[in-house]
Every structure is written in structure tokens, then in C-alpha cells.
Amino acid sequence: MTVHTRAIRRTRLLAGAAGVALLLGACSSGGSKADDTKDAADGYDPAAQVTITWWTGQTTEAEATAEQLAAEYTKAHPNVTIKTSTGASTTDDLLTKLSAGFTGGSYPDISYAYGSWAGELATSGKTQNLAKYVADPSFGWQEIPEAARSTATYDGKVIGVPALVDNLALIYNPKLFDDAKIPYPTDQWSWDDYRAAAKKLTNTAQNQYGSAYSVSGSEDTTWHLWPMLWQRGGKILEGKKPAFNSDAGVAALELLRAMAVDDKSMYLDQTDEKYVPLFADGHIGMIMSGPWTLLDLKEAGLEYGVTQLPGHNGDHQTVSGPDLWVLFDHADANRAGASRDFIKWLTSKETDAKWNLAIGNLPLRSSEQGTPEFASYVKEYPGGQKFFDNLANAKQARPTLAGYEEMSRNVGDAIAKVLQGAAKPKEALDDAAKKSVGVLEDS
Template identity: 90%
Template sequence: MTIHTPGNRRTRLLAGVTGVALLLGACGGGSTTGDGKDAAEGYDPSARVTITWWTGQTTDAEVQAEQLAAEYSKAHPNVTIKTSAGASTTDDLLTKLSAGFTGGSYPDISYAYGSWAGELATSGKTQDLAKFVADPSFGWQEIPEAARNTATYEGKVIGVPALVDNLALIYNKKLFDDAGVAYPTDQWSWEDYRAAAKKLTNPARNVYGSAYSVSGSEDTTWHLWPMLWQRGGKILDGKKPAFNSDAGVSALELLRAMAVDDKSMYLDQTDEKYLPLFKDGHIGMVMSGPWALLDLKEAGLDYSVAQLPGYNGDHQTVSGPDLWVLFDHGDANRAGASRDFIKWLTSKEVDAKWNLAIGNLPLRSSEQGTPEFAAYVKEYPGGQKFFDNLANAKQGRPTLAGYEEMSRNVGDAISKVLQGAAKPKEALDEAAKKSAGALE
């Protein structure tokens, strides 16, 4: 159901997250199901049941959700699916869910950003789908590992990935040609990236070599993670911040040098400007995801895609999978019907019909042989590269309560450094100190 638009795709919930996280943690005692019982135990597939599905999407996508729900109900006439966006924007869903947990008005299924998984898992309201997805008929292993890990909290599976993605390097071929710079390759190092960005930068034409978000949001934070991993670093050591290691400092130092010393990096205060500026020919390269391809295609931009520049031959990327989270209402039939619907929605046959059609990557590796995938890679140049790049998503962002708060602290640190207001080591140390309490 997700139609990605540049600017809001990776803008995470910023205002009020701390309060929401505390409220979620207080709702349910820190386990996915209070008594450990399978929420769907005793499920009767023939029982008449009504389930609610919060898609978290725009009006246009909501129409598609209604069509999918109607298609499922036609094949399962005993199941009624009530769809709604759930909130005015996807970003507002976490707040709405928190209020619903308190008032008992939460849905059976909700869209959720992957970065919320830890908060939702500790609400005590989610189903544990571990045994359900382990059934061979589900095909859990067909979904990329990073996405499966995002849906898993302390061994419990709280949902099923709604989409998968990753970051790669998208570049404007005309700007490279104009500057006489060779196109990026999959073997590029960070030094290659920095050198090309410097050559592409042309202040007289208002052209920057690259770009970075300094809004302090998750869009700021998650772009650092691949660099940290490539240099052998970790986000956490257990539940203790570890991103302020030598690996993290050296990664941030490279970005600082590009932004402050070379002035080859456009700094976006909003998350919403750098992709449109890239599309309009003012930025040579952006680290972005497959959600950008629809706009680039419509703009007629001559672009191409390469793997992220790497360190010592390591080209790891980061995946930001979002989820369909399933909730427990103490009704086995509602729980079971929710599971069956999501299994159908994320199946090879159904996912290929709608997810690929709106420019998203396929959820499952088995979809690569479908006619829909062939049409996707033909319609969206770079789509095959993003699909292949899923193999470089070898680690996931931590699924734990406190990630959102830690992300804001890291995002603030990065923003200060790239704007010349702090040094990498002191900024990351401060972020680690601020985050320690939230991760305990």
C-alpha cells in the first residue's frame, strides 16, 4: 500500500516520541502476549469475524487497500475487513496506536515503520507469530534477513514485512558528463566518492556533488549506519551504545570533511529538498532508495544506480523495512483471520501484483521470476540494482525499545558535525551518553 514520495519516506516521528515510548512501555509489561499463549489458539477458519486494518496511507492508497480487502473477503466471505488510514499521516500512527492501547481501540493489523518495532513489541499488545511464520508454507526465508530481523524482538515475531528496501548511490549521468568525471562503479571506495563529489561541485551553477539530511531525523541517522558497519563498527554492544567507536568517528569524519572542508555536500534541513534538487540537476549523487525511482522516471532524468561506496571492499547497505504488525485482542478468530489475511497479502502472487506495480521492491526472492518483476525492472531503471543490493543488507537496525530516542540523539550529533558546530568524537560521545538510559 505504500506509495513512497521523496521527502517523507524516511522522515520519522520526531515530536513527542519520548512520551509515546514511555506510554507504550507502560501499557503491557514488556512482553508480546501477557500470558505467553498463542493468540490464535483455537482459531476456527470458518467463523464469521470482522478485523480492522490500519494502512497508514494516503487517500489514493486507501482505495487500493479497500480493493485488496474486498478481493480477500470475496474468497473468504466469512471475513469482513474494515480498512482505514488509522491516522492523518503515517508518522502519526505510533501516537494513535499508543492511545488505542490505553483505550482498547487498537486495530488487528497496522502499518508501522520498522524503527518502531521495539516500542510496539514492549506494549504487550502484539501477537507472537514465530511459530506461524516458521511453517514452510509461509516462505519466511524468502524475505530478506534484515527485514525478518526487524520484525523480531527477543525471539518473538510481531509482524510481517510490508516492504523491503535499501540505500544505494543514485547519480545524474549528465552532471558527471559535464564535469568530465567517470561514473560510479560498484567497486567505488569512500575516497572515490569524496573525490568525485568535489569535482562535481560547481558553486557558480549552484551544483553540489552530494547531499545529506541534517534534520536530525531517522533520515539523518540511518545514512551513517552503512558506513559504521563497513568500517567494522556496531550500533550497540548488547544494549549499550557502541556507535561512538573509532569506526563511527571515522565514518562521521569523512562526512564532515565533505560538508565542511570540501563544501561538496548540500545540507538539507528538512529531508524534503535533496531529492527534488537531485531531480532538477543541482546534486550529482544521492544515497537513496527505490522509492525515489518513481519521481525520477516521471522527471525523465538520465540517471543510474550503483552500490554504496565501500570501505576495504565492504559495500554493506542498510535496509529500512516497514511492517504489518498484528495485535492480540484476546479473540482467537480475529487473531487467526489477521494472520491468514497477511499471509495472503504478502504471498508471492499477491505481492507481485500490487507492491511491484507501485514501484516497491518485491518482498520475496521468489518474485524475481514473475512477469510483474520483469515489468518492474523495465519500467524503473535501477530497480534490478536495488533488488540485487538487498544481498548487501547484512545487518539491521536494532529492534528494541529506545531506538527512536537513540536515533534522535545520533541524528542531532551528525547534524551538528556536518554544520561545523561540533567534532565527530565529542558529538557521538554525547549522543551515546544521552541514549544509554533509554536503552536499558
């Protein structure tokens, strides 16, 4: 089967992150607070002739949809020209391209960005502050999930508008459960239930595993631990100090270690790219993944089920990895104002149904649940409604700060070592925390 770009979009977020962070820091013009004295769109004339540049960061199919929507907008606003492009050869390259653009003055007005980049971009000194703009009731800011709004916010400054929302849930293969004669997962499952089922589903002689986990050390490795940490009452940070190495974090990682090392019920993916295809081919019973995976399962023709993540003491929190449309300041009120108006239109209830739902993503806004496009989406992608409902369990967001990516890499490396039997949970997380202290304090 072919793995769509969106299906692996969470797996490569940290490539080159440390070097890019240094470049972004070097081109910063005083950080986010310096930009708050004057609104970038002060003096905006909606009738002025203006050209804005939009880096969509999309695959070929989605880029075509983006170009159609840009044309639709400019037809209704003939004074606005929108130059649309992917921005880089892959979405993962956008941050490097933006960094170079900040140095050379060739950055766009609007760019797609992974949520994990928000802290780096916010401290670049190049972003607009949309806090007052999105606070206007006409924008409908509260219709967007809180975790996504939090990701777009840095130190009180709103640097963009969510472009995509998602979350992690448990996707399972009913046939493998039937073959093992065990009940299907439910929304009430505990982590003990999950572990027990994974063990029963595992048959290493047939290369069949109960579950899977990434050990690449990337963000895909790290963010799967955060829901377990939160469910046990833990925190990622206390202020700017690491807190993930608490008793809650150690207990969460110990359970994963027990499954991977003791039970041998967990397929360990070194690349991030194998566990979804293996699940689709019937070699893995359960995976913790997001709604982007539904596109691949549809293509594979696999019958599957979706439930909330297993929980601890009835807490079934999940994690959301929202991406953003980040808006940049070029000291031109008309460019700033036009880019805001376009993004407001693009993320509106009516247009988002033509964008996210059309390309297989969850809708941005709660108000879209009643649209015909949403009805078509949940019919085309079984489990889509469950993922939409599961947004309510995304009660916390990953930290938006400049040091997040390097901290995430440290945590990811720690998890990978533990699951491969090369370290114990406590010592590995303590080491990751120690390595992250300086990075976070400087952010």
C-alpha cells in the first residue's frame, strides 16, 4: 500500500530542528514582545491592491485544492492577488526555508507550520500578533478546540490560526480479536486491559504483535507518551523546568517497557513508517494513531474499529498535534490585513468544509458537525466521528516554547532506549530532563 504524506506527517517533525532553532534565534529581532506595541494591520485598507504569498505545505492533491480556494477568494476580492505554492519540496523542509527567508527577507505572508514549530517561529520576531483579531466574536475563535488555540499562542501572542486538528485514539483490527477470541476494546478500557489484550494478540512465530510503538526518537515517539503522563496526573513542564521525569512519567514509561521488553507484545518501529502499513496488512492488533491513518486504511480495504485511548482511573485524555497557518509581518498594513482576511475566510465553517473535510482531515470548528460535508466525511471514513468526539479528551496541549523540539528529541531518545531494553525508565527520563534544562531556560 502507498502511505500518504498526511499519514506520516507526524513522524519527521524534528529533522534538523536544533540547527534551525539556532538560525531562527539568530534572525530574531527582539522576540515576540517587541511586536506587541503596534498592530501589523493598523491602517489596513480592504480596497487596496495587494499581493500576498501563501506557502501551503501540502501534497500535490491538496495543493490543487488550495489553488482552487485561492482563486475562489480572489474572484470575490479582485484587488487581492494570492501567490500560492507548497513553499518547499516537503512540509518538513518548510521550517528551514522560513529560516532562510527571514535572513534574506523573502519569507511569505502565510505559511503552514507544524504545531511543534510554534515556539521557534514565535520568537523569530517575524510573526504577526492576532490576539485582538481572533478575539472579535465574528471570528468564532472559541469554536476551534482549546488545544489547537493554545498551540497558536505564545506568551499571550497569537501567531496564527489552526490549520488542522487531530488527536490520538486506539485503532484496532476486529479480525485479530475474533481470531484470539477476546472482546473488542471499549472506551472504558484501562491500560491493564490494553496490555493484557496485546499479550494475547501476539504470536511472534507468525510475526504478529498486539501493539506497536515508534523508537525512532522523533516527535512520534515522544507525543505518544504525553497522554499517559497526563492521565496519571503528571506534567511535561513546571514553568520552564522539565517535569516529565516525575513518578507519573516513570510509571507511564514502565508500562510501555513491560509490554515491549517483558511481554514482547509491542512491535518496535525504528523508522516511524512501518507500523501503520503492518497494521493495515494484519500483522498488528492495535495502534495508537490519528485520523490521518484512516486514509491509508480505506485504501488498504481493512475493516477496523476506533475507541478512545486506554485510561488510568477513568481518565482518557489524549494529545492533539494541531498544525497552524502562521501569519508574518512585512511592515505593510495591507499585506497583513489581507492575509488575516483570507485566513479568516479559509478557516470559516463554510470554507473549511471544502478544505479539511475534502482532503480527509477533521473539521477545525465544532459548528461543522452539522454540515453535509461532515456527514459525507464520517460515511467515507468509519471512525471519523469517534476522532471528532475524542477532541473533547484533548484537554492539554504540548508546550509552545522555543526549546520544545530539542526537549522532545531528548525524551524520544530516552523512550527508545527503554523500550529496547537499554535503560531503565527513571534513569532515562532523568537524563533527558538534565539535557533539556539549559535548552528550556534559554527559550
